[in-house]
Amino acid sequence: MSDIKFGTDGWRAIIAADFTFDNVANVAQATGQWLIKTYGDRPKVVIGHDCRFHGRRFQLHVARVLASMGCNVLMGNGFTSTPAVSLAVLKNHFNLGVVITASHNPPEYSGYKLKADFGGPATPAQIDAVEHELTQLSALTLRVTHELMEEGLIQEADLQSAYLDHVRTVLDIPAIQASGLKIVYDAMFGAGRGTVSALLGDGVTELRHEENPGFLGQAPEPIEKNLNGLSRAILDEKADLGLATDGDADRIGLYDEQGCFVDSHKILCLLAKYLYEERGLRGDIVKTFSTTTMLDKIGAAYGLTVHTTKIGFKYIGEMIVSGDVLVGGEESGGMAVKGHIPERDGVFIGLLVAEMMVKRGKKLSELVAELFEQFGPHYHSRNDLHTHKKDAALAHLASGAVKEVNRKSITAIANLDGVKVFTEDGWLMYRGSGTEPVLRVYSEATSPELADEIVAAGVAIVEAL
Structure with a gap:
């Protein structure tokens, strides 16, 4: 077994080099051992996969290992975003979520993310415990997959549709639809494909929604240099907002009506201002070490406590679960807000910004200018x-x-x-x-x-x- 280490956001490796069925089985077995020690003999697990090569086969392999160990497994019946898996864990009172995804890594990678029972990233302590179990593996007899399905140990469900239903209860989707707001959504060939159109219907222009596990050779990372096509499409379509998400749809890239990139620092500040002033919500602000000091100024102006964590959303997720957090995020495009799951969610955040534009009656560029006027340019x-x-x-x-x-x-x-x-x-x-x-x-x-x-x-x- 190669040396397997979980980074800030799961284990990632090159497919067929280190990300092999044998190594994935070992990680799944370690996960199962930790689950049984923590939750007893019949832990419940949700498993999803993104749009990368062999995602479905790796998902089935993990399900087979865990079910052979006695876990009850619920699989997404197609590609599934990371936020949809986290929501399914929380709503169904499951013990853990597993997502087969390498997030924004290049197409030759796949990965294995863990989602805790609170509906967010597994904590550093939980990840360390699973890593420890990799040193304690013993022989495991795998059962036949179809028999496990017949016995109900492996079941399937439409996790994406359940996610969309939840979003409709949290955001004012009818107001966005009625506004006539035109949105261009670049899914970067990832697991967010079809979600924005399913929620809003007409008025959404889709980019990179085809099935393409090679991502045309480009890493599905929603940063400015990777989104030139989105910027052009906004101008061509005379759109009001451009939204992009990464391979598993938990990170966001955003553009205003002028085709200009709006970075995560500004998005986080806009969210804090909107949630406090318009939605009347309160709570702490949590940011990572590389994120803007404008959030400190916003906290001081509103009387909100600002916490700074190490880099990695898992540190933010811990604080969301243990405290009262209004908004939390990092400069790499991952953020969460009060009233939703304690998880990064690119689609949700993008549509929350759309709601903000509608409720405030302002263009995104005007909202950013207002932010700078109030708190200074950053x-x-x-x-x-x-x-x-x-x-x-x-x-x-x-x-x-x-x-x-x-x-x-x-x-x-x-x-x-x-x-x-x-x-x-x-x-x-x-x-x-x-x-x-x-x-x-x-x-x-x-x-x-x-x-x-x-x-x-x-x-x-x-x-x-």
Whole structure:
């Protein structure tokens, strides 16, 4: 068995190299052992899969292993988004969800996500416990799949339709439909395919909704450089809003009516403002270490507590479950809000922004301008630098040896997850990848040009080592 490790969002590996049926069976068996130790002899599990190569076969294989161990398994009867699996776990009072997905990774990858009984990402402690069980595997006799189905240990259900029904109860879908809002939705060949049209009907233009497990060779990550077609389609269709989601539909990319990208920092701030001012909701704000300081200003203005966590939505999910959270999210496009599941959900967040536009009677660009007028302009830049100096760079910045960034003196240093330094212009942050020779260089400043300059200065510091 190859070395299997769960990262910030599950186990991912290249199909047929490390993501094999044998390795998937081992992870499933470890999952089953942990479930039985935690919940007793008949734990209940929901299993879904995204649109990647062999997703259905891997789903069936996991179901066979778990059912052979005595688990009751409910499978999605087609491709299923991660939010739909998490919702099914919560609504049906199941013990765990498993999603066969590599999220936004390139098409040659697949993966295995765990969803806890509260309807969100498994906690770090739960993931560690499953990883430990990988060292405790013993021989397991697998039963025949169709016999397990005949006995009812493996059942199927339409999890996507149940998810859509839930969304209709939480969002004002009739108001969005009646507004005549035109939306372009880019599913990036992922598991969100068909959801927005199913909810809104006419007025939705679909991009990349075909079945294509190769994703035309592009990773289904809803970031600006991957969404040029969406930006053009908004202008061509004279649309009001552009929405994109990743491979398992839990991350969001958003565009305004001018075809301009609206990053996750701004989306989180818009959500906090809307939920507080328009919906009258209260609660804490939770953000990861690389997310905008505008959320701190919003918290101060509204009297809301702001928490900063390590990077990874699992840390946010823990706080949502244990506390009272209004909005939580990260700069990579994953966010959750009060009144929905404690899980990232790109489709839901996109339609909540559509509802916001309708209720406020404003274009998305106008809502962003209003945000900047109230809390000041905040812009961000990022460079994923391929370098073997990442550890040296992190140590160098943390040591205090760097005195200034972009000709401005450093006034403070923080190292919750990576290293962040502050100047009067904003902040610069380094964070190393756990799997690649990559150093992520982030910045925040009061203009896009200044944000780019700060990142360039951060790259120059690394290259000078």
